[in-house]
Amino acid sequence: xxxxxxxxxxxxxxxxxxxxxxxxxxxxxxxxxxxxxxxxxxxxxxxxxxxxxxxxxxxxxxxxxxxxxxxxxxxxxxxxxxxxxxxxxxxxxxxxxxxxxxxxxxxxxxxxxxxxxxxxxxxxxxxxxxxxxxxxxxxxxxxxxxxxxxxxxxxxxxxxxxxxxxxxxxxxxxxxxxxxxxxxxxxxxxxxxxxxxxxxxxxxxxxxxxxxxxxxxxxxxxxxxxxxxxxxxxxxxxxxxxxxxxxxxxxxxxxxxxxxxxxxxxxxxxxxxxxxxxxxxxxxxxxxxxxxxxxxxxxxxxxxxxxxxxxxxxxxxxxxxxxxxxxxxxxxxxxxxxxxxxxxxxxxxxxxxxxxxxxxxxxxxxxxxxxxxxxxxxxxxxxx
Numbered sequence: 001x002x003x004x005x006x007x008x009x010x011x012x013x014x015x016x017x018x019x020x021x022x023x024x025x026x027x028x029x030x031x032x033x034x035x036x037x038x039x040x041x042x043x044x045x046x047x048x049x050x051x052x053x054x055x056x057x058x059x060x061x062x063x064x065x066x067x068x069x070x071x072x073x074x075x076x077x078x079x080x081x082x083x084x085x086x087x088x089x090x091x092x093x094x095x096x097x098x099x100x101x102x103x104x105x106x107x108x109x110x111x112x113x114x115x116x117x118x119x120x121x122x123x124x125x126x127x128x129x130x131x132x133x134x135x136x137x138x139x140x141x142x143x144x145x146x147x148x149x150x151x152x153x154x155x156x157x158x159x160x161x162x163x164x165x166x167x168x169x170x171x172x173x174x175x176x177x178x179x180x181x182x183x184x185x186x187x188x189x190x191x192x193x194x195x196x197x198x199x200x201x202x203x204x205x206x207x208x209x210x211x212x213x214x215x216x217x218x219x220x221x222x223x224x225x226x227x228x229x230x231x232x233x234x235x236x237x238x239x240x241x242x243x244x245x246x247x248x249x250x251x252x253x254x255x256x257x258x259x260x261x262x263x264x265x266x267x268x269x270x271x272x273x274x275x276x277x278x279x280x281x282x283x284x285x286x287x288x289x290x291x292x293x294x295x296x297x298x299x300x301x302x303x304x305x306x307x308x309x310x311x312x313x314x315x316x317x318x319x320x321x322x323x324x325x326x327x328x329x330x331x332x333x334x335x336x337x338x339x340x341x342x343x344x345x346x347x348x349x350x351x352x353x354x355x356x357x358x359x360x361x362x363x364x365x366x367x368x369x370x371x372x373x374x375x376x377x378x379x380x381x382x383x384x
Contacts, residue, residue, distance in 0.1 A: 001041070001043075001075050001076045002041045002076070002077075002078070003041060003159070003242040004041070004155050004156075005155075006078060008153060008155050009039065009040060009041065009078050011153070012038060012039055012148070012153075013039060013055075013059055015148055016028070016039065016055065016144075016145065016148060017057060017058075017059060019144055019148060020055075020057050020112065020144075021057065023112065023139075023141065023144070024110060025057065025110055025111065025112040025139065025141065026056065026057055026106060026109035026110050026111060027054055027055060027056045027057060027101075027104070027106050027109055027110075027111045027112070028054070028055045028111065028112045028113075028114075028141060028144070028145075029052050029053075029054055029097075029111055029112070029113045029114065029128075030052065030053040030054075030055065030114055030145070031047075031051070031052055031113075031114045031115075031117050031119040031120035032047075032114045032117035032118075032119050032142075032145070032146075033045075033047040033117075033119050033317040034117075034145075034146070034149065034314075034315060034316055034317055034323075035053075035114060035117075035145040035146075035149075036053045036063075036077075037243060037315055037317070038145065038148075038149050038314075038315060039053070039055070039061075039145070040053070040061065040077040040078050040079050041076050041077040041078055042063070042072070042073050042076055042077035042079060043072070043076040043077070043243065044069050044072045044073070044076070045317065045318065046065060046066060046068060046069040046072065047118070047119040047317065049065075049066055050066075050085070050093045050094070050124050051063070051064060051065040051066065051069065051119070052064050052065075052097055053079070054097075054100065054101065054104060054106075056104060056106070060081075060104065061079055061080075061081065062079075062081040062082070062083065062100055062104060063077075063079045063081070063082045063083065064082075064083045064084075064085060064093065064096060064097050064100055065082065065083075065084065065085075066084060066085060066087065067084050067086065067087070070082060070084055083096065083100055092127075092131075094124070094127045094128055094131045094132070095131060097128075097131075097132070098131055098132055098135055101132070101135065101136065102135075106136055107135060107136065108135075108136060108137070109136045109137070110136070110137045110139060111132075111136045111137065111138055111139065112139050112140075112141025112144060113128070113138050113139065113140060113141060113142075114141065114142050114144075114145070115140050115142050116140075116142035116143075117142065118317075118318075118319060143324065146323065146324045147324070147325070147333070149312075149314050149315070149323070150312045150314070150323070150324070150325060150339055151336060151337075151338045151339060152314065152338050152339065152340055153338075156244065156314070156315075157338070157340070157363060159241050159242050159244045160241075160244050160245075160246055160313075160314075160340050160361075160363075160372065161246075161372060162239075162241045163200070163238070163239040163240055163241040163244050163245060163246040164239055164246035164361060164372035164373055165239065166194070166195045166198055166199075166200045166239030166240065166241060166246075167195075167237060167238055167239030167246050167247065167248045167361075167373060168239070168248075168373055168374055168375055169194050169195075169198060169239070170190075170191040170192070170194040170195050170237055170239065171191070171235070171237070171248065171250070171375060172375075173190050173191065173194040174187045174190045174191045174194075174235075175252075175380070177190060178227070178233060178252055178254065178382050179227065179254065179382055179384065180227055180228060180229040180231070180254060180255070180384050181226055181227060182226065182227045183224060183225075183226050183227075184209050184210075184211060184224040184225055184226070184227070184233075185224040187209065187233075187235075188207060188209050188224075191207060191235070191237050192207060192237075195239055195240060199241070200239055200240050200241050201240040201241065201242065201243060202240065203237075203238045203240050203245060203321055204240075204243075204245065204316040204317050204318050204319070204320055204321035205220065205318065205319055205320045205321055205322075206220035207220065207235070207236065207237040207238075208220050208234065208235065208236035208237070209233070209234070209235055210233070210234050210355075211225060211227055211228075211231050211232060211233045211234070212225065212228070212231060212232070213353055214234075215232040215233060215234040215251060215355035216234070216348040216349075216350060216353065216355045217234070218234075218236065218306075218346055218348075218357075227254050228254070228255075229254070229255055229384060230254065230255035230256070231253075231254040231255065232251055232252070232253055232254070232261070232354070232355050233251065233252045233253075233254065234249075234250075234251045234252075234355050234357055235248075235249065235250050235251075235252065236248070236249040236344075236357070236359070237249075238313075238321055240321075242315070243315040243316065243317070244313075244314055244315045245313045245314070245315075245316060245321045246313065246340070246342075246361040246372055246373070247313060247321065247342045247344075247359065247360075247361055248359060248360050248361070248373055248375065249344045249346070249357045249358065249359030249360075250357060250358065250359075250375075250380060251265075251355050251356050251357045251358075251380075252380040252381075252382060253379065253380065253381045253382065254382045254384070255382075255383065255384060256381075256383070257379065257381055258352075258354065260349065260352050260354040261354060261356060261379070262379070263299075264301075264347045264349065264354060264356035265356050265358070265379040267295060267296065267299040267301055267345075267347065267356075268345035268347055268356050268357065268358040269345075269358060269377055270295050270299075271291075271292045271295035271296060271309075271345045272343060272345050272358055272359075272360075272377070274291040274292065274294065274295050275288055275291050275292050275309065275310075275327075275343045275345075276343075276362070276368065276369055277291065277368075278290075278291040279335060279341065279343065279362060279364060279368075279369045280335060280364070280365075280367060280368060280369065281334070281335055281336055281337060281364070281366060282334075282335070283334070283335050284331060284332050284333060284334050284335070285325045285326065285327050285328070285331040285332075285333045285334075285335065286327075286328065286329055286330045286331040286332060288309070288310070288327045288335070288343070289308065289309055289327040289328050289329055289331070290329065292305075292309040292327070292343075292345065293305070293309075293329070296347075301347055301349075304347050304348055304349045304350075305346065305347060306346050307328060307329070308326050308327055308328040309327045309328075309343060309344060309345065309346075310326070310327040310341060310342050310343040310344050310359070311323060311324065311325070311326040311327065311341070311342055312324060312325055312326070312339060312340065312341055312342075313340050313341065313342050313361055314340060327341075327343065335364055336364065337364050337365050337366050338363075338364065339363070339364040340361060340362070340363055340364075340372070341361065341362050341364060341369070342359060342360070342361045342362075343359060343360065343362065344357065344358070344359030345357065345358045345359060346359075358377060360372070360373045360375070360377075361373065
């Protein structure tokens with residue numbers, strides 16, 4: 001059931017151990033499902049309950065989880081030592097975690113903790129602090145593995161290329177359905193169904209679909225409508241393979257585009273070109289955002305743009321496929337080769353209720369980034 005060879009997981013473990021040494025950590029307590037999957041292959045949505053993977057500086061790993069995930073861990077991961085906390089009234093899994101840490105010789109140790117994750121609720125986090133704060137020295141290490149994950153191995157890149165192919169296929173399957181009178185439900189079902197039918201997976205967050213006024217939204221919402229004779233349809237979706245994502249974003253025009261649609265598409269295309277020119281080693285994530293913002297400001301669109309224009313992509317779990325680092329002002333993280341980055345130009349003019357988006361996923365190189373999608377960037381217009 002492993003998606004990679006054991007040598008790949010060993011290389012990731014070695015990268016983690018080196019970084020733990022740099023930060024003088026004796027161990028890590030991993031609560032992020034993405035980190036557990038990246039390090040061991042452990043694949044589950046059971047992180048909605050309490051679980052923790054402990055990794056020592058010598059490479060020893062132990063997982064504490066529930067009985068429902070015991071076989072999940074055995075079938076999908078390289079983890080050999082698994083402890084189970086039992087569901088019952090007044091269960092305190094953090095006490096069992098403390099006992100496990102004690103067995104691993106970590107009393108008084110310096111332990112990095114992934115606090116900033118959906119895999120650790122505020123209530124469980126408070127319990128970890130209360131029960132373990134006097135047992136060991138706890139240090140926030142929330143960004144340690146995400147920054148390691150941001151640079152992909154050749155094996156990961158191969159999977160992401162397949163995810164990008166699935167994303168293209170989803171759009172190409174749906175495009176013939178986009179016409180006046182078409183139901184958003186049919187379009188959405190075709191896109192998601194194409195990814196699944198061709199061997200892909202569910203995304204970490206729902207595909208985004210919205211038409212009319214709702215084309216200005218960049219989040220999924222419940223409810224469907226049928227397209228009018230003159231309409232706009234915003235789509236944000238991802239191809240997903242082995243939990244790795246490659247996202248795309250487009251606004252499709254049904255009927256003749258307005259002058260505002262044409263203006264906004266020209267600005268989005270110019271901004272994407274500017275972002276590509278800066279998405280290279282030697283530049284920061286903040287500089288990529290600044291290139292996007294400069295184009296928007298030149299077109300007097302500052303109040304119609306967002307405060308971020310993309311982010312890293314990889315293996316992610318609910319509730320979002322967005323990973324770090326992100327493109328926003330002042331982010332000093334540097335672009336390096338081997339990153340897979342989604343750049344989205346999102347312009348939402350609420351004054352005229354005009355939407356325009358343009359986005360795709362790139363692989364960073366030693367020079368210009370490589371687009372992973374083969375879809376054209378021209379404005380898609382369906383003339384009925």
